[in-house]
Amino acid sequence: MKIGQVAREAGVSVDTVRFYERRGVLPEARRRPSGYRMFGAEAVERIRSAKALQELGFTLDEVVDALHAHDAGGATCESERWRLEAVVDRIDARIAELARVRDNAAASLEDCRAGRCRLTSAGSADHR
Structure with missing residues (x-):
């Protein structure tokens, strides 16, 4: 998926997707030869999870830590x-x-x- 589609489906702006990528909420996207970012469908769910944690009061750093703990398995x-x-x-x-x-x-x-x-x-x- 291109960044615009990820943003639309996740209900955020393209800038938010880029920001989340820079901050480690999303893994670095693959790039096409043209330079366009390409994300897997899981990026949408990851953004939704991050937003849900933020709505609970988590800071962005806490969101990143929680997602990384989940990624490591055993959480x-x-x-x-x-x-x-x-x-x-x-x-x-x-x-x-x-x-x-x-x-x-x-x-x-x-x-x-x-x-x-x-x-x-x-x-x-x-x-x-």
């Missing part, structure tokens, strides 16, 4: 569960940080409603 849910645990831990940390930021913003809003606006007095101790 099982048991042996790979730690990857999902790491993603969940990272998401939980982000949620906690966002909760802290939201609490600070909500407190600032309450101060503003009470006439103690932190926005207009930033850096000035006189107006606090």
